[in-house]
């Protein structure tokens with residue numbers, strides 16, 4: 001399992017309240033920041049100019065082709081890096097602390113409250129999007145946030161002001177970790193955790209140090225996975241656990257591979273690039289609090305005043321925006337959920 005990290009960015013630092021429309025159409029900050037960096041791109045000479053629609057107004061434009069519309073991220077399921085950061089916050093609040101109470105909202109779990117309350121939390125592990133809270137009494141609480149679950153960490157004696165339903169609480173002496181809205185919660189004896197179907201079906205954790213690019217490349221080449229379409233494969237938690245929709249788009253974009261392609265049809269160098277990005281981007285996102293864009297570019301864009309929302313991703317939810325590598329326009333396609341691709345960097349068929 002992945003160990004906790006300290007001293008990283010605050011995981012609560014999500015979103016950026018500042019409007020993306022900070023300048024005139026032809027002076028959009030993301031593009032101002034992009035200009036010097038575009039020089040790095042190969043084939044910059046064949047860049048297409050992205051025109052804002054004539055009807056575009058900074059306040060009301062929602063056209064998906066408008067380069068100046070504010071980027072919007074719909075509520076999505078937290079991915080491995082977000083769950084790992086939540087686990088770090090929970091661990092920081094309750095590990096090795098005497099507990100006041102451990103409570104569940106579900107009648108079926110009430111029998112465990114007393115024994116858990118009398119023990120201590122030893123560790124908070126994650127495997128993909130599953131969280132495993134290990135107690136000293138030999139029990140582990142499995143939880144999965146799904147789409148709506150949310151951990152809140154705060155004072156033991158004061159519940160956060162929220163209309164959400166409290167489902168699981170670990171209350172220590174000073175601090176408490178409370179899980180709201182999630183319904184997938186189970187208590188398992190330690191020895192049954194790895195055998196439980198919810199864990200046993202998972203592939204290697206994208207963030208675990210034993211999950212190397214070499215291991216992922218071998219899985220891509222394997223009979224089990226090489227014939228699968230990559231867009232679906234990367235969301236399959238049995239392939240690599242912890243990848244979700246934003247990581248899928250950005251891994252494929254950075255690897256310059258179209259989501260409709262299959263591993264068996266890719267050149268060895270592409271398989272290696274894909275495998276490398278499957279392990280690198282989740283780790284980058286964990287360390288940066290959800291930013292998958294290149295660190296050097298992010299730094300330059302921040303200096304130029306570009307909002308976090310604008311600089312956050314390589315391709316995800318950037319439809320209509322210029323590709324950072326070649327300047328072509330990022331497109332949105334539907335493959336069970338939205339995937340964002342550059343038609344030049346990620347051709348669907350090779351010539």
Ligand SMILES: [Zn+2]
Nearest residue numbers: 323326342345
């Ligand atoms: Zn491109």
